[in-house]
Amino acid sequence: MDFYGHDNVEGEVAVDRVDGLPHLVVVGNGMAGCRAVEELLARDAGRYRVTIFGAEPHVNYNRIMLSPVLAGEKTFDEIVINDRAWYAENGIELVVGDPVVAIDRGSKRVTAQSGRSVSYDKLLIATGSDPFIIPVPGKDLPGVISFRDMKDVDAMLAAAAQGGDAVVIGGGLLGLEAAHGLTLRGMKVTVLHIMPTLMERQLDEAAGWLLKSALEARGQTILTGADTAEIFGNGHVEGIRLKDGREIPASLVVMAVGIRPSVALARACGLEIGRGIKVDDHMVTSDPDVLAVGECVEHDGNVYGLVAPLWEMCRSLADGLVGQHSGYRGSVTSTKLKVAGLDVFSAGDFSGSDGAEDIVLRDASRGVYKRVVVKDDRVVGAVLYGDTADGGWYFDLLKKGEDVSAIRDMLIFGQAYAFGGGQADPLEAVAALADDAEVCGCNGVSKGQVVACIEGGATTLDAVRGTCKASASCGSCTGLVEKLLTLTLGDGYAGERAVKTLCKCTSFGHDDVRREIVAQGMKSIPEVMQKLHWSTPDGCSSCRPALNYYLLCAWPGEYRDDQQSRFVNERLHANIQKDGTYSVVPRMWGGLTNPRELRAIADVVEKYNAPMVKVTGGQRLDIFGIRKEDLPAVWADLNAAGMVSGHAYAKALRTVKTCVGSEWCRFGTQDSTGLGVKLEKMSWGSWMPHKFKIAVSGCPRNCAEATIKDFGVICVDSGYELHVGGNGGIKVRATDLLCKVSTEPEAMEHCAAFIQLYREEARYLERTAPWIERVGLDYLKARIVDDDEGREALAARFHLSQSFSQDDPWAERAAGQDREQHAHMAHFMPLAAE
Amino acid sequence: MIGEWLDIGWLEQIPVRGSRTVPVEGGEEIAVFRTADNKVFALANRCPHKKGPLSQGIVHGHSVSCPLHNWRIALATGEAQGEDKGCTPTIPVKVSGGRVLLCRASTLKAAA
Numbered sequence A: 001m002d003f004y005g006h007d008n009v010e011g012e013v014a015v016d017r018v019d020g021l022p023h024l025v026v027v028g029n030g031m032a033g034c035r036a037v038e039e040l041l042a043r044d045a046g047r048y049r050v051t052i053f054g055a056e057p058h059v060n061y062n063r064i065m066l067s068p069v070l071a072g073e074k075t076f077d078e079i080v081i082n083d084r085a086w087y088a089e090n091g092i093e094l095v096v097g098d099p100v101v102a103i104d105r106g107s108k109r110v111t112a113q114s115g116r117s118v119s120y121d122k123l124l125i126a127t128g129s130d131p132f133i134i135p136v137p138g139k140d141l142p143g144v145i146s147f148r149d150m151k152d153v154d155a156m157l158a159a160a161a162q163g164g165d166a167v168v169i170g171g172g173l174l175g176l177e178a179a180h181g182l183t184l185r186g187m188k189v190t191v192l193h194i195m196p197t198l199m200e201r202q203l204d205e206a207a208g209w210l211l212k213s214a215l216e217a218r219g220q221t222i223l224t225g226a227d228t229a230e231i232f233g234n235g236h237v238e239g240i241r242l243k244d245g246r247e248i249p250a251s252l253v254v255m256a257v258g259i260r261p262s263v264a265l266a267r268a269c270g271l272e273i274g275r276g277i278k279v280d281d282h283m284v285t286s287d288p289d290v291l292a293v294g295e296c297v298e299h300d301g302n303v304y305g306l307v308a309p310l311w312e313m314c315r316s317l318a319d320g321l322v323g324q325h326s327g328y329r330g331s332v333t334s335t336k337l338k339v340a341g342l343d344v345f346s347a348g349d350f351s352g353s354d355g356a357e358d359i360v361l362r363d364a365s366r367g368v369y370k371r372v373v374v375k376d377d378r379v380v381g382a383v384l385y386g387d388t389a390d391g392g393w394y395f396d397l398l399k400k401g402e403d404v405s406a407i408r409d410m411l412i413f414g415q416a417y418a419f420g421g422g423q424a425d426p427l428e429a430v431a432a433l434a435d436d437a438e439v440c441g442c443n444g445v446s447k448g449q450v451v452a453c454i455e456g457g458a459t460t461l462d463a464v465r466g467t468c469k470a471s472a473s474c475g476s477c478t479g480l481v482e483k484l485l486t487l488t489l490g491d492g493y494a495g496e497r498a499v500k501t502l503c504k505c506t507s508f509g510h511d512d513v514r515r516e517i518v519a520q521g522m523k524s525i526p527e528v529m530q531k532l533h534w535s536t537p538d539g540c541s542s543c544r545p546a547l548n549y550y551l552l553c554a555w556p557g558e559y560r561d562d563q564q565s566r567f568v569n570e571r572l573h574a575n576i577q578k579d580g581t582y583s584v585v586p587r588m589w590g591g592l593t594n595p596r597e598l599r600a601i602a603d604v605v606e607k608y609n610a611p612m613v614k615v616t617g618g619q620r621l622d623i624f625g626i627r628k629e630d631l632p633a634v635w636a637d638l639n640a641a642g643m644v645s646g647h648a649y650a651k652a653l654r655t656v657k658t659c660v661g662s663e664w665c666r667f668g669t670q671d672s673t674g675l676g677v678k679l680e681k682m683s684w685g686s687w688m689p690h691k692f693k694i695a696v697s698g699c700p701r702n703c704a705e706a707t708i709k710d711f712g713v714i715c716v717d718s719g720y721e722l723h724v725g726g727n728g729g730i731k732v733r734a735t736d737l738l739c740k741v742s743t744e745p746e747a748m749e750h751c752a753a754f755i756q757l758y759r760e761e762a763r764y765l766e767r768t769a770p771w772i773e774r775v776g777l778d779y780l781k782a783r784i785v786d787d788d789e790g791r792e793a794l795a796a797r798f799h800l801s802q803s804f805s806q807d808d809p810w811a812e813r814a815a816g817q818d819r820e821q822h823a824h825m826a827h828f829m830p831l832a833a834e
Numbered sequence B: 001m002i003g004e005w006l007d008i009g010w011l012e013q014i015p016v017r018g019s020r021t022v023p024v025e026g027g028e029e030i031a032v033f034r035t036a037d038n039k040v041f042a043l044a045n046r047c048p049h050k051k052g053p054l055s056q057g058i059v060h061g062h063s064v065s066c067p068l069h070n071w072r073i074a075l076a077t078g079e080a081q082g083e084d085k086g087c088t089p090t091i092p093v094k095v096s097g098g099r100v101l102l103c104r105a106s107t108l109k110a111a112a
């Protein structure tokens, strides 16, 4: 049927150009369409006759307030922007519940679903966006909805009235607001997010982690890295299945994974389309009589999903329509999450591009994280969590591109501080604090009390901590207390920092970090960084591996190893060589081998063309020159012969060297080989602060060089001498004699206890030799030899931890786990012509 | 038609704070990095110091620490940071529709 020239339909419509004014027809009665009309009316109310078509059965309402409506904080009436009276007063004809289905640019007419057809002089397309529906099986089941308009809110409220479980797919702004509303409405909500952190486009890892913890504390289940495979249900949604097989029950599924500009109508009538409808600086499309505005447009390569840019677009559009020339230049956006009690703000570019500098402030006791990114003395981005009061100020500095070098030091403290009383430097700001201002929130200590305590003779940080308790708990006020020491003592205060910090990202030392991980029950790297005020957003190559180890040690079986915080060797389970190939060392228990193993090694060497195979200083064989891609296949072959990883690459147990001992040797006193094998079976696979080597010699001739090992056993007629803290490396150190025991089980228990004490108390990358020099042999004796209960407890903790770590990483890889780590992403073969 | 960009796969195929490699026939391997904030960078997979495979380093912020001797290389410029001097070639890269695209001309130049 031909809509356009249809006389019957034409007759029903108000006659065009009734008052001689040019006719502006608006498609889309949403936020941008109506705002554009408002802007136009404000400039020249008599210029156009206006007709607005809306697909929704409502007057124009504030879409962003749908979240508070869902949460029960607002009613629909309260979010209406333009009521019926407004349309009437301004002579605007409003057609609701009747979407436009065709545009004929030749005859300049639009036709709606009902058949109603009108001609235009100027057409404005403001159709907004369509929610993106992920193409999974079950996406069309009843109970699967998106979150875009009032109809969706009604559907959610109806579902919530029944109670039960809801799944929200998408951990962005929209998804989290939906989840919040549904939680308040009494549903049990699970949020599925495909990325590792929430709102990753607006927040960095640190803020994303804080947000996740806060939402979990409110009873939501947040699954990150969760990829939906299928939505299932019989006639109505019943649940969702993830790609990893997990199933989550749900009577309601809200898809909030993103939006796409709504361009179907514009495309059908032949307008130029990119990601959105292409417009110029006055919102004119490729047809001079057709304009477009809002989320449906693409301007200068950008599309927007927030309202602030739309307001700016509407101004330029109206200027253009009345012949003024301003021109839209694109927008910088900022984001706030509308969830009561959670303050989140982000703006600009906080990716820390080249030459950009991060200023980070973390206040763990208040749950605050602030990060301002400065480049060439200008604010280019900001992420705020917990305290967003200064969001507007940073955004303003950012948009204006103001030079902040003069207030650089105070910037992170916010506007009040930076300009309050004109203090030029942090010291003056602290000096200006009132005497009753609270310095230490944890212990409720005021500035006056700290100063009194310093004047009373506490002239170091430790002394202050010991006397008035300021800075003795979470440590976040350490900087303030140090400034008070400086202010009070002047030159008399030499500064501290006797404790070497873990790295330059933190002011805490290794021991403080370890203690706090356990004391505060911290379970992830971002959590440690937040609670201990890391000064960088995601650490560095020094602290990440250390934290990963400390967490692994503190929470065996619970903490999930972070592969990206490991040095390449521990990530790929082989030793990297100078040419980028890898060496492979299978375990040979106690230095023992057999024909089957030797044959398998020989086969691997031939099959993969390994250029060299060598007997190592640790009594086993090392195969060199294996390519990263071949590693899993090499391991599969070695596994088949019963061999597992020798961890020659790991901060873990390396080798247990043995000598032949009483089995064969004419001097041997005990079965040193057998004990070595037992010790190796007990200890392999355990992650430690540094590498760890054991040896067992069958008599004091010490053929296995046990007295330069981390743990060495010298067998004697009456039992076993246990030696600790030896090192044959850069600085040779002979062992100290820990004690003598008479049975093998005792030797094993002492070994387990020693390893566990080392695991729990040494600093990352500190081998046993320097550790013992630091803590003293007497301390070890007190813990391991004299304290029977303590030793048993240490050994028990070691065995518990081992119950989670003795999986051969090679077998896991050979079976396909993390296979991608070894494969190239793609291969590129240039064509001959190129 | 030879396009300007080479499509090498989905962004999700690169681990966050990690990297994947793309060998170029007759040329140099390229390392494609993904940072914690989901930015993507591509460099020749070769440290300016002694050719360490940068793809295997630890990624932090917008830098990678070389696995061989721990030089820190800026991902955006390929330049060594701090005291160390040297630069590794970068390859323009972008993400579009979730796909990672390498600049064809630069990839070829790296191959030459």
Ligand code: SRM
Pocket (backbone or CB within 6 Å): A575, A576, A577, A583, A584, A585, A614, A615, A616, A617, A618, A619, A620, A622, A648, A654, A655, A691, A693, A708, A709, A726, A727, A728, A729, A730, A731, A767
């Ligand atoms: C292969 C081997 C040499 C050999 O061909 O025999 C070897 C090779 C390496 N040693 Fe070693 N060490 C080897 C036995 C030793 C020994 C002898 C021993 O264990 O009885 C020592 C002295 C004993 C000791 O550790 O106390 C030894 C002291 C070191 C050191 C100095 C450690 C120290 O605390 O001072 C390093 C450097 C480090 O770890 O930071 C090191 C580091 C290395 C590394 C891992 C260098 C590196 O970081 O890339 C070498 C690479 C191994 C590879 O690619 O496979 N290697 N290294 C030996 C492997 C033993 C094994 O089967 O696992």
Ligand SMILES: Cc1cc2nc3c(=O)[nH]c(=O)nc-3n(C[C@H](O)[C@H](O)[C@H](O)COP(=O)(O)OP(=O)(O)OC[C@H]3O[C@@H](n4cnc5c(N)ncnc54)[C@H](O)[C@@H]3O)c2cc1C
Pocket (backbone or CB within 6 Å): A027, A028, A029, A030, A031, A032, A033, A053, A054, A055, A056, A063, A064, A065, A066, A067, A098, A099, A100, A101, A126, A127, A128, A129, A147, A148, A149, A174, A177, A262, A265, A293, A294, A295, A296, A304, A305, A306, A307, A308, A310, A336, A338
């Ligand atoms: C729940 C929610 C919360 C949000 N929160 C925020 C926030 O906090 N901050 C922020 O900045 N932004 C927020 N947004 C985004 C903001 O609402 C949008 O950017 C804004 O509404 C876009 O305006 P628009 O006019 O382009 O599109 P819309 O407001 O969607 O208007 C388009 C209208 O056109 C209609 N239409 C489509 N096709 C046709 C047709 N063929 N014929 C007739 N009519 C048609 C649609 O039904 C719709 O009513 C939020 C969005 C949602 C859904």
Ligand code: SF4
Pocket (backbone or CB within 6 Å): A659, A660, A661, A665, A666, A667, A668, A669, A672, A697, A698, A699, A700, A701, A702, A703, A704
């Ligand atoms: S020194 Fe070693 S090899 Fe010699 S007798 Fe003692 S145990 Fe046996």
Ligand code: FES
Pocket (backbone or CB within 6 Å): B047, B048, B049, B050, B051, B052, B066, B067, B068, B069, B070, B071
């Ligand atoms: S090769 Fe990269 S630091 Fe030496």
